[in-house]
Amino acid sequence: MADSKQFSYDGLFAKSAPAPRASGGAAKRGKYDFAVAYPDPDSIPFDGLMEGLKQGLDEEGRDLALYAPPQGYGPLREFITEKMARDRDIHVTPDDIVIGDGSGQPIHMLLEVLVDPGDVLLTDDFVYTGTLSQMRRFQGDIRGVETDGDGMVPDALESAIQQASGEGKKPKLIYLIPTFQNPQGWTMPLERRQAVLDISQKHGIPIMEDDCYVDLRYEGDDVASFHAMDDTNSVMYVASFSKIIAPGMRLGYLTAPPELLSRALAAKSGGSANYFASFAVHRYVTGHLDGHIEEINDIQRAKRDSMLAGLGENFGDKAEWSSPEGGLFLWLKMQEEADLLSIRDDVLDSHDVGYLPGPNFAPDGVSGRNCARLCFGYNTPDEIYDGIAALAQAFEQQGVL
Ligand SMILES: Cc1ncc(COP(=O)(O)O)c(C=O)c1O
Numbered sequence: 417m418a419d420s421k422q423f424s425y426d427g428l429f430a431k432s433a434p435a436p437r438a439s440g441g442a443a444k445r446g447k448y449d450f451a452v453a454y455p456d457p458d459s460i461p462f463d464g465l466m467e468g469l470k471q472g473l474d475e476e477g478r479d480l481a482l483y484a485p486p487q488g489y490g491p492l493r494e495f496i497t498e499k500m501a502r503d504r505d506i507h508v509t510p511d512d513i514v515i516g517d518g519s520g521q522p523i524h525m526l527l528e529v530l531v532d533p534g535d536v537l538l539t540d541d542f543v544y545t546g547t548l549s550q551m552r553r554f555q556g557d558i559r560g561v562e563t564d565g566d567g568m569v570p571d572a573l574e575s576a577i578q579q580a581s582g583e584g585k586k587p588k589l590i591y592l593i594p595t596f597q598n599p600q601g602w603t604m605p606l607e608r609r610q611a612v613l614d615i616s617q618k619h620g621i622p623i624m625e626d627d628c629y630v631d632l633r634y635e636g637d638d639v640a641s642f643h644a645m646d647d648t649n650s651v652m653y654v655a656s657f658s659k660i661i662a663p664g665m666r667l668g669y670l671t672a673p674p675e676l677l678s679r680a681l682a683a684k685s686g687g688s689a690n691y692f693a694s695f696a697v698h699r700y701v702t703g704h705l706d707g708h709i710e711e712i713n714d715i716q717r718a719k720r721d722s723m724l725a726g727l728g729e730n731f732g733d734k735a736e737w738s739s740p741e742g743g744l745f746l747w748l749k750m751q752e753e754a755d756l757l758s759i760r761d762d763v764l765d766s767h768d769v770g771y772l773p774g775p776n777f778a779p780d781g782v783s784g785r786n787c788a789r790l791c792f793g794y795n796t797p798d799e800i801y802d803g804i805a806a807l808a809q810a811f812e813q814q815g816v817l
Pocket residue numbers: 453517518519520521544546593598626628655656657658663666667668
């Protein structure tokens with residue numbers, strides 16, 4: 417082929433384009449993979465999903481020829497409203513729901529319609545990376561608010577709002593994962609929720625409630641959702657099938673007041689969430705979801721207990737960790753000088769243990785070097801126990817334990 421001058425995209429990127437992201441090869445995973453919040457791979461209900469898909473295709477498969485309404489598959493939206501009413505005391509209609517590509521897309525849609533560059537966004541001091549990167553994508557001024565074992569500290573929230581106000585800014589929203597928080601594992605008790613809600617309402621700042629893990633409860637009682645506690649339309653709510661069926665299904669959902677939902681819907685790309693997956697999930701969850709959740713929670717409880725036992729035996733009083741009542745991870749805190757970020761790759765190479773260090777979850781991108789999130793969803797209980805022993809050995813060799 418003759419030499420051809422290759423086209424260059426230099427200078428063409430939009431000013432608001434995100435920074436490049438590496439494509440291709442997945443990040444190296446450890447044998448003991450405590451890095452990513454996977455659910456248990458062996459309990460994905462393949463047979464039930466296959467059957468559900470077949471039934472859905474038999475009954476409505478011809479609809480795949482159509483471009484479906486962007487809010488998503490109606491019967492699945494109906495199921496979601498019934499589940500939300502029963503489990504979370506949230507009473508909305510299927511018209512108030514948008515199904516998205518996981519709950520990540522609904523979060524993106526909300527941020528897209530709410531956030532201008534420089535807007536102050538309040539989050540927990542360590543918080544889910546996916547939302548943080550979307551907030552950065554829209555150039556929010558993300559401010560982490562101090563938390564303790566019960567979640568966001570109300571006085572600290574009040575101070576953060578006052579500080580923004582002193583700068584002439586009113587925060588745009590407060591993002592909360594009140595149940596089995598990612599990455600810290602705590603659940604915010606009712607009184608704390610009420611205190612945070614009171615502050616948000618007093619200042620007229622909406623809450624984005626992310627209830628992604630709420631069904632994965634291994635002990636204790638459910639706590640009311642912010643959405644159910646609020647009677648002023650100031651809470652938007654997202655949740656997902658990722659952690660109770662599988663992330664690969666890519667189905668999550670959003671409910672918000674109509675004026676916001678209609679704007680978010682306008683920001684939704686790609687039309688309706690996948691109908692093919694929606695058929696399978698809808699037919700499967702109808703009548704099977706409760707049993708399935710019970711089953712996976714028994715499995716995950718054993719995994720959590722194994723990780724807690726391993727930590728108790730290998731880390732003793734040389735570290736602190738959260739003891740979550742559910743979800744998929746806990747938060748490990750080593751002595752102040754430990755730098756779990758700089759040793760992460762060595763630990764992975766030498767001992768085959770993966771984890772995510774604190775700065776991944778910090779709004780400032782640097783705090784929390786002595787902390788790490790440890791997920792217990794993927795490995796078996798025995799592997800988890802061995803993996804924690806290997807982690808302790810690696811930390812000892814690195815001089816942080
Ligand atoms: C707190 C939280 N919210 C949202 C998501 C997004 O998940 P998905 O898009 O698969 O529903 C995750 C995924 O790990 C998460 O931890």
